[in-house]
Each structure stands twice: as C-alpha cells, then as structure tokens.
Amino acid sequence: MRADIVIVGGGPAGLAAAIAAAKEAPELSILILERDNELGGILNQCIHNGFGLHTFKEELTGPEYAERFEQQLVGHNIRYLLDTMVLNVASNQVTAVNSNDGVFTVDCGAVILCMGCRERPRGALNIPGLRPAGVFTAGTAQRLVNIEGYIPGKEVVILGSGDIGLIMARRLTLEGAKVKAVCELMPYSGGLKRNIVQCLDDFDIPLLLSHTVIDIKGKERVSSVVIAEVDGSLKPIPGTEQEIKCDTLLLSCGLIPENELSRAADIKIDPATNGPIVNESFETSVQGIFACGNVLHVHDLVDYVSEESSRAGKSAARFVKKNEIETAETKNIRIQKGSGVRYTVPCTVRIANLEDDLIIRFRSTGVFKDSYIDVQFDGEQKIHRRKQIITPGEMEQVILKREELEQCIDEITVSITEG
Amino acid sequence: MDTRELTCINCPMGCRITVVMEGAEILSVTGNNCKRGEIYAKTEVTAPVRTVTTTIKVNGGTHDRVSCKTKEPIPKDKIFEVMDVINRSVCEAPVRTGDILIPDCAGTGIPIVATKGVDNI
Structure with missing residues (x-):
C-alpha cells in the first residue's frame, strides 16, 4: 500500500490534520488508520455539550463536533481504514494490522501521530487496599454509560477532579446514582471552572480539595473507601480519615499521551508533557514524523486540538511537497520555559517556516492570582500581560507575530511572574 | 443590595461574573467578556436553565x-x-x-x- 501522508488515529486530531493536509495539497493521497470501529475517537463518548465554540461559534456535543469534521472528509483525497491497529511507525513506512488485510505496510512520505492520550489507571496511582471489582477510570465509566448503556454503580466516590471526573459526577447523578464526594489531592481542581459549577454545585456534590483515597475495602465488590486530608507535602494527615460507603470508585487522575509508537520510533519525548518534542511545524525529532493533539500534550479544549492539528496537517503536506526550508539553512530559536511554566509547545522555532503567527501553548506549575505572563526575546521583555487567574488545569497561550520574531536571535522565554 | 458571584458556564472560559441586585431587580452585571455571559447571569439569578x-x-x-x-x-x-x-x-x-x-x-x-x-x- 502507498499513501503520501499516513495519519495514525482518526479522532479530532487525525480528522483535522487530514482535512488541512488535503486542502493544502489536493494532489496528495492521505490515509487515516483508526483502531476503533468508527471515526471520531473519544468525542463519540463525550455526549455533553461545550465543544466547538471557537471552531464553529456554536455549542455542540462531542458526537456533533466529530460529525462536522467527518463530513468534511468527503470530496477530498482521504481514505480511512477502521478496526486497524498501527504496530510500528517510521518516517517513510507504517506497519499495521486488521482482520481483512492481516499485517501490512504502507509506504509514505510523511506520518502524523494523532494517537491521543489515555487515563492514568489504578496501577499507576499506587492506592493501597484490596482489589475488588468496582474501580474504574472515569473514561471507562463514560464509555459504559454513554455507548454501552450500563451504569457502573449506585453509590460512587470519585478520586481526582479532572474534567472527565466532573462530567461523570453529573452524568451518573442524572442516571440515578448517588455521587457521595469528589476528592482532589491538590488544593485546587484540575478541571474547568464551568464544570465545577454545572456538574458539582448544581447537584450539591461535595468537592473535597487536599483529600485522597488511602484505602479501598471490599472483597468481591468495593464496599467502602477511606479518604483522608493531605498536608502541604501531599501526605495523609493522621486523624482526618473518614470511611465512605460506596460500591464504585472512579479515577480521574490525569491523562498520559499515548507514545509507545513514538518511543519505538526513537522520537525524543519531553518529560514535562510525555509527548514528542516538536518545532513550529509540529515535526518531531525524526524528520517526516509530525505529532498533534493529545498525543503531543493534553489539551483542555478540543477546539485547540483541531486548530493545532490543522497546522500540523498543513505542515506535513508542505513537507511532502518539499516546500519546507531545511533545518540547516534557517536559524533555530529555542523556546525556554521560565519560572511558573511547566512546559511549552512547540520547543523550537524555525522562523523561515512560519507562515504567519506563532502560537505558543503552555501550562503553569501551580495556581497564580493577579499575575503576569511574560515573554522575553534573548532576555529582553516583549510581552507583559496581566492575568487574573492562571491554573494548571487550563492551557494558556501567547501569540507572536512573525515580523516581531525576526528580532529574536537565540531564545524566547515564557514565564509567569507574580504581580 | 445583594451581590451574587457566579461562574459563567456558557463556554470553557468560565468568566467570574458579579451581579448586584436590589430585591428582584438587577442593578449591574460585571466581569463577563461577552453578551452571552450577561444573558447567563441575568437568567441564572432569576430562572436558571440547563441543557441536558x-x-x-x-x-x-x-x-x-x-x-x-x-x-x-x-x-x-x-x-x-x-x-x-x-x-x-x-x-x-x-x-x-x-x-x-x-x-x-x-x-x-x-x-x-x-x-x-x-x-x-
């Protein structure tokens, strides 16, 4: 098999990348490989609304948002294979397997990684206690309720206040379950403010900040969990334990970009994002392999995934057409994370390859109130923007104009300073 | 006078909105970044609605x-x-x-x- 661009994953990132690549270069053939039995990825189970306000200027549910993109595939030189699992990736060849074709290879000019992320499971959290049935990740519970039509339990405790956990607190309440508490290890929520209001406050579900689960009880099925308050170093405080009777524990404790294929391809991974290190064109450390969406860094809004993936798709098309200027000929500016910044995407910029503005997305290391987002070029202040509140749960961005960037020689530093 | 602090749920921006009321009368809405926020705040303090x-x-x-x-x-x-x-x-x-x-x-x-x-x- 042969395709000019192979896209690994047919979720929001893969769909947007495919469409943008096809628009940039209609003569190129594009192939999406998707392991599920339908396109759309995780959007299919995100039946709540709030998607698309940036992209379509209206509020859509996840399936509606996915459908808008799927409709755009028609009329372009884009093919897709479902129920197909990619086994190996290199810049000019992808190996995959499915029931019809067996193991097969696709020769290609470029690859775009759009594998998304997965949830941190119990095994990665080291929660003490027994191992009964009834412990689910929030996303697994979401799939059970919204796609399969099963309610995973009647009395529920949720550990972690990420958006999926908050959304599931409401979803299970609507379906008649009793959500007894949402416990968050950190002193702030990892989810969007609007979700705390409309998912917890609306239904009087308590959010217990600086609390964690220290024991899971039950032989066959969860019968209770023990929670405790934690101190500043996140250690449980003796004497604060309380036992909550429940049959289900949901875990919403963070998402990890799914980079097994990337690592096997020797792509350099940023330990801060767990995603590939990319340049302004979303190209990884391996030439011809691009990455975008949640496999690159975990996003708060799908609209940003689509926007970023469109740029990655366009870049991949330009790369295949050889319109991109080689790394050696152009200056490479580093983007440094300054104080208060956990990571930036991208990490390097080749100005000659920028078509217009550069968007730098980043997350903070903690909660900052009445602070400033600062951008420096080679140590000289360029942006000093006040921001009322910055939290790690919400992605931040700065936009730099290409002509401004021409003044920069070596490095751009993004930092958060207190007011 | 009565002051209510709200978090707008219209979009993921989550603007913090302050509504000042005198009985059932809305005197001012501040903190919102768009028209939708104002509408949300006025509805929320009088007859709150949700999409299910x-x-x-x-x-x-x-x-x-x-x-x-x-x-x-x-x-x-x-x-x-x-x-x-x-x-x-x-x-x-x-x-x-x-x-x-x-x-x-x-x-x-x-x-x-x-x-x-x-x-x-």
Whole structure:
C-alpha cells in the first residue's frame, strides 16, 4: 500500500490534520488508520455539550463536533481504514494490522501521530487496599454509560477532579446514582471552572480539595473507601480519615499521551508533557514524523486540538511537497520555559517556516492570582500581560507575530511572574 | 443590595461574573467578556436553565443507544423529570443527527434531538 501522508488515529486530531493536509495539497493521497470501529475517537463518548465554540461559534456535543469534521472528509483525497491497529511507525513506512488485510505496510512520505492520550489507571496511582471489582477510570465509566448503556454503580466516590471526573459526577447523578464526594489531592481542581459549577454545585456534590483515597475495602465488590486530608507535602494527615460507603470508585487522575509508537520510533519525548518534542511545524525529532493533539500534550479544549492539528496537517503536506526550508539553512530559536511554566509547545522555532503567527501553548506549575505572563526575546521583555487567574488545569497561550520574531536571535522565554 | 458571584458556564472560559441586585431587580452585571455571559447571569439569578445531554434507547440499530440533548436549555428544576421521560422512551433506527426524538419533553415545550446518527443493522 502507498499513501503520501499516513495519519495514525482518526479522532479530532487525525480528522483535522487530514482535512488541512488535503486542502493544502489536493494532489496528495492521505490515509487515516483508526483502531476503533468508527471515526471520531473519544468525542463519540463525550455526549455533553461545550465543544466547538471557537471552531464553529456554536455549542455542540462531542458526537456533533466529530460529525462536522467527518463530513468534511468527503470530496477530498482521504481514505480511512477502521478496526486497524498501527504496530510500528517510521518516517517513510507504517506497519499495521486488521482482520481483512492481516499485517501490512504502507509506504509514505510523511506520518502524523494523532494517537491521543489515555487515563492514568489504578496501577499507576499506587492506592493501597484490596482489589475488588468496582474501580474504574472515569473514561471507562463514560464509555459504559454513554455507548454501552450500563451504569457502573449506585453509590460512587470519585478520586481526582479532572474534567472527565466532573462530567461523570453529573452524568451518573442524572442516571440515578448517588455521587457521595469528589476528592482532589491538590488544593485546587484540575478541571474547568464551568464544570465545577454545572456538574458539582448544581447537584450539591461535595468537592473535597487536599483529600485522597488511602484505602479501598471490599472483597468481591468495593464496599467502602477511606479518604483522608493531605498536608502541604501531599501526605495523609493522621486523624482526618473518614470511611465512605460506596460500591464504585472512579479515577480521574490525569491523562498520559499515548507514545509507545513514538518511543519505538526513537522520537525524543519531553518529560514535562510525555509527548514528542516538536518545532513550529509540529515535526518531531525524526524528520517526516509530525505529532498533534493529545498525543503531543493534553489539551483542555478540543477546539485547540483541531486548530493545532490543522497546522500540523498543513505542515506535513508542505513537507511532502518539499516546500519546507531545511533545518540547516534557517536559524533555530529555542523556546525556554521560565519560572511558573511547566512546559511549552512547540520547543523550537524555525522562523523561515512560519507562515504567519506563532502560537505558543503552555501550562503553569501551580495556581497564580493577579499575575503576569511574560515573554522575553534573548532576555529582553516583549510581552507583559496581566492575568487574573492562571491554573494548571487550563492551557494558556501567547501569540507572536512573525515580523516581531525576526528580532529574536537565540531564545524566547515564557514565564509567569507574580504581580 | 445583594451581590451574587457566579461562574459563567456558557463556554470553557468560565468568566467570574458579579451581579448586584436590589430585591428582584438587577442593578449591574460585571466581569463577563461577552453578551452571552450577561444573558447567563441575568437568567441564572432569576430562572436558571440547563441543557441536558443524555442517551436514549434505540431499537434495530448498529448501536443500542444514541446520544441526545434538549434542543434548548430547560428550567433547572425540570432536569430530573426530563431524564425520567427520556429513560422511559425508545426510538427506532435509523436515526440522524438533529432528528426530533421526543417532541415536547416533560411539558417543557422543548424537544429532545439526536446528537449522533445510528444506522439500521
């Protein structure tokens, strides 16, 4: 098999990348490989609304948002294979397997990684206690309720206040379950403010900040969990334990970009994002392999995934057409994370390859109130923007104009300073 | 005078909005970044509404359930009545996105529409 661009994953990132690549270069053939039995990825189970306000200027549910993109595939030189699992990736060849074709290879000019992320499971959290049935990740519970039509339990405790956990607190309440508490290890929520209001406050579900689960009880099925308050170093405080009777524990404790294929391809991974290190064109450390969406860094809004993936798709098309200027000929500016910044995407910029503005997305290391987002070029202040509140749960961005960037020689530093 | 602090739920920006009231009269709305925020704040302090998203059972389709939503936001105190009606309803495949599955849900005057398509088996 042969395709000019192979896209690994047919979720929001893969769909947007495919469409943008096809628009940039209609003569190129594009192939999406998707392991599920339908396109759309995780959007299919995100039946709540709030998607698309940036992209379509209206509020859509996840399936509606996915459908808008799927409709755009028609009329372009884009093919897709479902129920197909990619086994190996290199810049000019992808190996995959499915029931019809067996193991097969696709020769290609470029690859775009759009594998998304997965949830941190119990095994990665080291929660003490027994191992009964009834412990689910929030996303697994979401799939059970919204796609399969099963309610995973009647009395529920949720550990972690990420958006999926908050959304599931409401979803299970609507379906008649009793959500007894949402416990968050950190002193702030990892989810969007609007979700705390409309998912917890609306239904009087308590959010217990600086609390964690220290024991899971039950032989066959969860019968209770023990929670405790934690101190500043996140250690449980003796004497604060309380036992909550429940049959289900949901875990919403963070998402990890799914980079097994990337690592096997020797792509350099940023330990801060767990995603590939990319340049302004979303190209990884391996030439011809691009990455975008949640496999690159975990996003708060799908609209940003689509926007970023469109740029990655366009870049991949330009790369295949050889319109991109080689790394050696152009200056490479580093983007440094300054104080208060956990990571930036991208990490390097080749100005000659920028078509217009550069968007730098980043997350903070903690909660900052009445602070400033600062951008420096080679140590000289360029942006000093006040921001009322910055939290790690919400992605931040700065936009730099290409002509401004021409003044920069070596490095751009993004930092958060207190007011 | 009465001051209420709200977090706007219209979009993921989550603007913090301050509403100053004198009895039932709204004196000022501040903190919102768009018109939608002002409308939200005024509705929230008088007659709060929510869009309900859930699933409905499908017969004869490739999937057993199809996702759906209230076409417009419904009064907040009607959420559980609306859920109850939806959970006792069944629709037949095929379903297309936007199809009206229940014309007037729980006396709210607002229809339930499909948010995904389900083909026949």
